[in-house]
Amino acid sequence: MKPTESDASAARASGSWAPPSAAGDLDAPLRLKNDGDVVAAIPYLLGFQPRESIVALVFGDKALITTVRFPIEIADAPAELAHRVDTIGRQFPGSSWVFAGYSTDRRRVERAISQMTTMIGADRVLESVYAHAGRYWSLSCTVPQCCPPEGRPIDVEGSPIAARAVLAGMQVLDSRSDLDASIRPPRGWLGRAALRRVEDARTVVRGLELHEIETSFAELVRHGLEDPRQIVPTQAAMLAAMAYYPSARDQALRLLTRHDAQRHVDFWRAVAQLTPRECQPPVLGLLGLAAWVNGEGALQVVCIERAEKVAPHHPLISLLAEINAAAAPPDLWDELRADLFGTQA
Structure with missing residues (x-):
């Protein structure tokens, strides 16, 4: 099984999923306020555009502690997945998580995120998102009028998150193979x-x-x-x-x-x-x-x-x-x- 990819970023995040805090006073380059910010930030946090992956953002006191990419096939090995999630959970006790799934198969993403939510505890999961073909959908929202069935467009390059990431020296390769190259x-x-x-x-x-x-x-x-x-x-x-x-x-x-x-x-x-x-x-x-x-x-x-x-x-x-x-x-x-x-x- 391939290693998970942990990017312990220095970026900070203030989330709309939790009560307000002093996180808005932080001087870090990234502040994540909603699903769109999360999807826009992830390629910069990883250094490449994820595909067929589940990405976990782990927060402590609304600060982004680490970003971890799991290859989506790890969900087919529940024991290995449980070990990975438990290791990270013990490393950061009391942390909260946001999941983003990238795949052509939405159901596979939903199953994988459901497994991980059960492992970490539903009360610790702030939000779950599915992203594909330039659009994203909340997997946590239960309000029909809130999230359109066609999803929302992802504007990574034009987003304020991208501008701040570039100023912070972050860059995005097209794929993980480019990183290997x-x-x-x-x-x-x-x-x-x-x-x-x-x-x-x-x-x-x-x-x-x-x-x-x-x-x-x-x-x-x-x-x-x-x-x-x-x-x-x-x-x-x-x-x-x-x-x-x-x-x-x-x-x-x-x-x-x-x-x-x-x-x-x-x-x-x-x-x-x-x-x-x-x-x-x-x-x-x-x-x-x-x-x-x-x-x-x-x-x-x-x-x-x-x-x-x-x-x-x-x-x-x-x-x-x-x-x-x-x-x-x-x-x-x-x-x-x-x-x-x-x-x-």
Whole structure:
């Protein structure tokens, strides 16, 4: 079963489904007030337009804690679905949920959301929505005059939610496959050339002391973070060769903070695009962690899935999978980083 995709977004939400609160005073870029806002925001929260999916928005005190995408086929495995929902529910006790289903089959969405509502408890579900072909329908509304049978049009690009999301630096890819393509390794003769560069880099690295590897790796990372667009193939090869060493990877993680996580995502994505498939797992592990800290859960899962095909038991990928399974929020990194390195965000 594929991992669920947890995007613990920094976005805030004030909902029309609950009594008013001070949420309107928050300075975050997104405020979700109704079903239309939810449907408009979800592609930006995930980073791509979902299809054949159930998306759960999990709220605490009207603040959006995390956004999780479940592949719709997970509803065909009730035990697995129950485990996923229970894990998230225990991670965020007392939370409230909003469900949005995306599929050509409305009945399948309704069955899946009904299962999840039963699992989480109907009193904790604020709203459920079905979206398809540019329109959406409330699955919770019982007032015939309120919701037209033909649904309401989705105006994602023209909505105020989209404008605020773009200003906040969010972007939407057309599909999840586009997200996967953004970290695809070089192929054909480019892939063979990339592998030769990594082999040459490994020869150089084997001649260094461990402390030299750690120092050189940290310097390469710092230099690359200044402008990820300037990474060249020989630098990427050296980074991939050095990332084999756990203590070298620690140097990159020491530099990672929530404040500059986007730069780390851009940097490690650029390195991944220049790294041959056989050598990608540690690079994808570093990219996946940066994606998690940056609130890009879908990218985190894509990194897990791609790396597991090459090195299913790589420790960094296993850690990423545990983080995903627990739906751990990005702010947990502040605590982990302090524990690991004795540093503050």
